Structure formats: C-alpha cells, structure tokens
Amino acid sequence: MAQAELTAEQVLKRDIPWETYMMTKLISGTDLQLLRRYENRSESYRAQLLDDDGPAYVRVFVSILRDIFKEETVEYVLALIDELLTANPKRARLFHDKSLANEDTYEPFLRLLWKGNWYIQEKSCKILALIVSARPKTQDGITANGQASNSKSKVTFIDDVLKGLVEWLCAQLKKPSHPSRGVPTAISCLATLLREPVVRSSFVQADGVKLLIPLISPASTLQSIQLLYETCLCVWLLSYYEPAIEYLATSRTLPRLIEVVKSSTKEKVVRVIVLTFRNLLAKGTFGAQMVDLGLPQIVQSLKAQAWSDEDLLEALNQLEEGLRDNIKKLSSFDKYKQEVLLGHLDWSPMHKDPIFWRENINNFEENDFQILRVLITILDTSSDPRALAVACFDLSQFILHHPAGRIIVTDLKAKERAMKLMNHENAEVTKNALLCIQRLFLGAKYASFLQA
Numbered sequence: 001m002a003q004a005e006l007t008a009e010q011v012l013k014r015d016i017p018w019e020t021y022m023m024t025k026l027i028s029g030t031d032l033q034l035l036r037r038y039e040n041r042s043e044s045y046r047a048q049l050l051d052d053d054g055p056a057y058v059r060v061f062v063s064i065l066r067d068i069f070k071e072e073t074v075e076y077v078l079a080l081i082d083e084l085l086t087a088n089p090k091r092a093r094l095f096h097d098k099s100l101a102n103e104d105t106y107e108p109f110l111r112l113l114w115k116g117n118w119y120i121q122e123k124s125c126k127i128l129a130l131i132v133s134a135r136p137k138t139q140d141g142i143t144a145n146g147q148a149s150n151s152k153s154k155v156t157f158i159d160d161v162l163k164g165l166v167e168w169l170c171a172q173l174k175k176p177s178h179p180s181r182g183v184p185t186a187i188s189c190l191a192t193l194l195r196e197p198v199v200r201s202s203f204v205q206a207d208g209v210k211l212l213i214p215l216i217s218p219a220s221t222l223q224s225i226q227l228l229y230e231t232c233l234c235v236w237l238l239s240y241y242e243p244a245i246e247y248l249a250t251s252r253t254l255p256r257l258i259e260v261v262k263s264s265t266k267e268k269v270v271r272v273i274v275l276t277f278r279n280l281l282a283k284g285t286f287g288a289q290m291v292d293l294g295l296p297q298i299v300q301s302l303k304a305q306a307w308s309d310e311d312l313l314e315a316l317n318q319l320e321e322g323l324r325d326n327i328k329k330l331s332s333f334d335k336y337k338q339e340v341l342l343g344h345l346d347w348s349p350m351h352k353d354p355i356f357w358r359e360n361i362n363n364f365e366e367n368d369f370q371i372l373r374v375l376i377t378i379l380d381t382s383s384d385p386r387a388l389a390v391a392c393f394d395l396s397q398f399i400l401h402h403p404a405g406r407i408i409v410t411d412l413k414a415k416e417r418a419m420k421l422m423n424h425e426n427a428e429v430t431k432n433a434l435l436c437i438q439r440l441f442l443g444a445k446y447a448s449f450l451q452a
Contacts, residue, residue, distance in 0.1 A: 006119045011079040014072060026067050031060045038080075043087060050084060055097035057084075058105065062095075065108035071116055078112075078123035085130055092134035105131065106161045113168045118178040122185050125168065129189045132161060133196075159198055165189070166202040173211040184227050187215065191230040194237035200244060209238065209247040216256040218263045225266055232257070232272045239279040249284050258293050261302070270302065271312040278319050287326035288335065292348060296323045333360040340374050343382065345390035352393075357401045364398060372398060372412060379417040385426035392418055392432035399439040406440055415440050 018035050021027045027035075034056060038049055050057060064077050084091055095105045109131075112124040135158065169186040176182020193199045203209070212231055219228040235253065238244035248254070261273045277295065280286040290296075299320050307313055327349050329335070336350055350356040364371055378391040395414055399405035409415070418440070421433035 006075065006117075008079045008082065011075050011119070012083070014076050016073055016076050021068065021073075027060070027064065031063070034060050046084070047087070050091060050094070054091065054094040055099045058094045058097070059100060059103055062100075062103060062105050062108055065112065066104075071120070074112065074116065075119055075123075078120060078127065081127050082123050085127060089130060090134075092130040095131040096135050106158075110161055110164045113164070118181070121168075121177055122181065125165070125185060125189050128161070128165060129192050132158070132165070133192055162193070162196060162198045163202045165193065166199060166206055166208065169193075170203070170206045170208045170211060173208070183215070184223070184230075187212075187227060187230045187234065191233045191237070194234055197241075200238060200241040203238075204241070204243045204247065209244055210251060213251050213253055213256065216253065216260060218260055219269075225269065228260065228264075229266070229269050229272065232260070232269060232276065236272050236276040236279070239276050245280065245283050248280070249286065254280075254286065254289050255293060258290075258295060258298065262298055267307055267309055267312065270307070271309055271315070274302070274312060274315045274319060278315050278322070281319065281322045281326070287323070287329070290323060291326055292346060296320070296327070299323065333363045336360070337371060340371050340378075340394075343374075343378060343387065345378065345384075345387040345394075347386075347390060351390060351397070357397050361398070361401045364402065369408065369412065372408070376412055376414045376417060379414070379421060385424070385429050388421060388424070389426070389428040389432045392421060392429070392436045396432070396436040396439045399436070409440060 018027065018032050022029060022032045034053075038046060038057065041049075061077050061081055065074060068074065106128065109124045109128040112120050113128070114121075169190055172182045172186035176186075178185075190199075190203070194203065212234055215227065215231040216235070217228070219225045235248070235257070238248065257273050257276065261270055264270050264273075277290065281290065299316055303313075303316050303320070332350075335348075336356070339345060339348065372395075375391045375394055378387055382388055382391070395409055395418070399409055402408065415437070418433050418436045421429055422437065424430050424433065
C-alpha cells in the first residue's frame, strides 16, 4: 500500500530525467526548456509563466502523459497539474485554449483513471472533472476541448468523456480502489459533475442512484460530514432530473434524508436537504410521504433554531407552506381510499379530522360500501397493531357521522371482529376497539359522552 499513500510533496521532490526523454525523442527541445524554466520555482514565478504562456505548458504536460508511461513521471506531471489547478481552479480554462484545438486534452486523463495506482487515479479524476466543467459551453461542443476542429486527428468526444468518468465513479462506489479515499473522491467528483445533464442521464442509466442511498446517514466526524454533505448535494442535483426522481421515490432516500436533517447541526447539510425537499415536494407521492414521515413537525423544529443562512430560512418557510397545502390535499377521500385499499393505515391527518368525515361520509356508500368492507377485512386479517387501531377508530367515526351507521356496520358483521380485538395485547388497539363497540351498542352520542 506504500504507493497508495504517496503525497504530492514527495512526488514533486523527484528529479525527472527530462534530458534522457529528449534524447529518445519523447519530448522536444522546446518542451525541455519550458519544463526546466517551470520546475523548482516559487509559486508567484510559476503563476507569471502560466499567465504569459499557460497553453504551452498545458500542451507539454498533456503530451508527456500521452507519450510517457513511466509511473514516476506520470505521477510527477499529474502533481504539477493538480498543484496549478488547486492554486487557481480558473486555470482549467487553459486546457480549452484555441491554440490547443488539435490536442486531445481529455484522453490521457480518461485512460489513466483505469491505469496504475491510486495516486494516479485520484489526481486524474480530480483534474478531469475540473477541466470538463471549465469547457466553453458551445451548442455542438463536439470536440475534446470544446473548439470546432477541422483536424482529422483523433479527438475524444465530450459525451464519451463524461460517460467514461461516470463509469469509473460508479466502479469506485461499488468497489473502491482505496479503502478510505475511493468513495469520498468519487462523491466529491460527482457533486461537481452532476450539474451536467449528460452526467445525470449517464449516472441514472448506470444505476448509480442506488449507490448514493447507503451514504445518507447521520455523521459526526469532519470527514464523514463532508462526505454526507457532498452526497446530499448529489441527491439535490438529481432532484432536478425526472428519471432520477422516479428512482428516489421508490427507494429509502426520503426517510434517510429526514433522519439526517433531524439530527444534523451542520448548516450546509441542513440547507441542501431542505432545498431537496422543496424540489421534491410537488413530485409524485413525495408530498404525501413527507407528511406521513412527520416532516411538518421537523420543519417547525428547524425553524425554531438560529440559522444564519437566509436562503435556508426562506426554503424552510416555502417548505412549510408547501407541506400545509399537501395536508389540505391529503384530506380528500381519494387519498383515504388509496390508504385503505393498500392496507397502509396510519394516523394521517384525515382520520381525526371531523370536517373530513362530515364532508365525505356519503362517499363511503360507493360500490356497496366497499371501503367499509375493506376496513372490516383489515380487522380480520392484519397483524399490524397500528392498522387495527386505525380501522377500529374509522369504523367508530363512520357510526358517529352516518345517519344509519350503526345498522350498516352491524349488518356487515363488524361487531364480532371488533369484540375479539378488545383483548388485544396492544393498548392502542384495545382502546379503539372499545370505542367502536361502545358506539355500536350505545349509539354515537352516548359513546362520545363516555369517551370524553
């Protein structure tokens, strides 16, 4: 593992035999001059060289990576490039200079992702993500460096580069090349690249979304918080892309995000999750799920905390308003019907809402009291105490609000089933079974009096 733990400092101390490379025609005399002028100089001196002649240095570095395969030299040149981009990320634009229109500035880095040791892979990934993101956004964007080229020389198309990167990143998330840095490197890179529509598409096609879900869990160390933040950033970027939303809806993403936001004190983590919720709220069944998972109460609690970020406060207010609208929509008979037919009974807001029962009581007569029959079947067949308790409660509400409620429920043989549940081991079930029986025997008004 010694190779994997190399540092840039160690690599940059190497003395590379450039003269030998020149003699064997692997680099030119001009290349040698540029390299000797650049090496072992102060940062300010190098900055001036890059300001004056940046594209020439990019051409030299890329050609070395293309033509020389000795690991020590490859590591050294990658360290030089990484150093200049770390000092000023805007220098990534140098790779797209017009003078490099005939150079394939992506290919060496793309190839190196799959070659050599971890140091080479990590640096290639970081550099490639930066230079891809800095490319000029042209309409066709067909060639390697974003310039339209008449040259017949081989170029790597940008879509191929992005797909190749996504393939490598997914491979890292499945089976990291480095035990502690493989996953964080891949996620950090994805957090930059998922701004690109092509990357979102490739990532979803590669079934990458499911690889993010296990990483969404409460974090405590600085390193794990950063990984969590960048993972949530990826999910937020994917929440703008419909095919990804479909996957997020059928996975454990939402419960995991809610678990994290409940316990996180890190403002940037909370902000990116709240922004994700805001994006997803209007999509499919997310609104209903958010209400069921108790998000309205969590938002109340988050609003009570002292956040300094105005965007976060605004997003919390918008989320609160959206959830309120959803609760109103949830109190509809269609939503109730869906809940009963699926057998997923829970204490969602409508069950205890008198307005819901008053406004919808006649809807229970549809299809020969179909919903009532399903509620009674649940009393017979369900092993879920919550579903049993809610079904008993709903039957008691029907008796209370329907003029012929007692007669109808008695005719459907609910009494015997509810009586069996009065001896249930769960207190919530016995309480609601008792309420149902009282209303059946004593009538709605008297049972309400007893309950009070």
